[in-house]
């Protein structure tokens with residue numbers, strides 16, 4: 001084969017730069033190791049341990065058995081969009097037209113992809129308060145943009161600092177991407193701070209993408225829906241879903257809501273890439289919205305019990321832990337162990353078979369912390385704390 005031909009072959013096999021440079025998720029690497037071990041208590045999982053509540057399951061089964069095995073409208077069934085509109089309005093007072101301002105997606109994962117792809121021109125920047133959900137930076141890069149991380153700190157209760165956000169604005173900034181209640185810190189942001197973030201967005205004419213997937217999982221504090229703040233709606237894309245609130249991760253169902261002109265853009269991408277969210281999952285999600293509140297309340301009460309156990313337990317071990325008011329994660333500072341977060345997570349797994357996720361997997365500001373999910377049975381958390389006690393006696 002001539003040199004020219006072999007070069008062509010090589011080039012054909014090369015990935016696009018934006019894909020080739022993507023780092024694999026720090027979480028995945030860790031769970032590949034966990035999967036090979038026995039007797040591990042995992043505090044690493046980012047999904048509810050509950051099975052989807054039975055009436056929601058039954059609605060999915062009924063949907064299949066009655067022959068709903070076809071595509072739906074690209075935006076999702078009108079019944080689901082209408083119910084979602086009523087739901088968002090009832091909980092938070094934000095109004096969306098179900099005909100033109102809501103698209104049902106394959107989880108918030110797809111909604112994020114749509115939002116970023118629809119908004120970003122190549123090289124445009126998105127400011128992201130971190131630590132944050134592991135996909136944010138990667139999704140910005142995949143959409144051709146540049147993520148700009150703004151670390152939040154435990155001394156500020158992991159609240160994003162509007163002044164830091166403003167200092168990061170450049171002529172290329174297009175949007176601010178926020179996710180509260182937060183994965184991995186459990187922080188819930190105050191109305192005051194959200195209002196100040198809105199002021200920055202208004203001053204520089206930026207979009208806000210607000211991922212509110214944990215909206216109903218709050219403990220003793222209200223969730224503030226960003227687009228419900230007066231004047232925020234017109235520059236916000238609201239992303240939400242069913243995975244966490246209703247324990248429906250495997251159904252793959254979520255939504256994006258926002259002003260019609262943008263939703264039209266999101267819909268076009270969705271139309272050509274996904275067509276529509278799974279019909280069965282849409283029918284189950286409708287049941288969740290219509291009759292699921294009791295189950296959400298029960299799960300929240302159980303998470304709260306576990307939250308008190310784990311936060312108290314970690315603090316007692318000398319691992320200083322901020323009190324999380326949302327989601328289902330505790331985010332202890334592990335510097336008293338004398339280890340960095342990667343070493344801590346690795347040794348804890350090897351020596352005591354407890355899996356936690358190094359905080360640095362979630363971006364800047366996560367160094368010196370690990371994420372412990374309490375979407376795990378109460379008794380398992382008790383056992384994990386005993387194992388961590390042994391570990392800290394050896395290393396603390």
Ligand SMILES: Cc1ncc(COP(=O)(O)O)c(C=O)c1O
Nearest residue numbers: 046107108109133183241243254
């Ligand atoms: C903050 C946040 N956003 C989005 C997602 C993805 O959710 P979905 O299952 O709806 O795609 C997750 C999952 O962990 C998350 O933590």
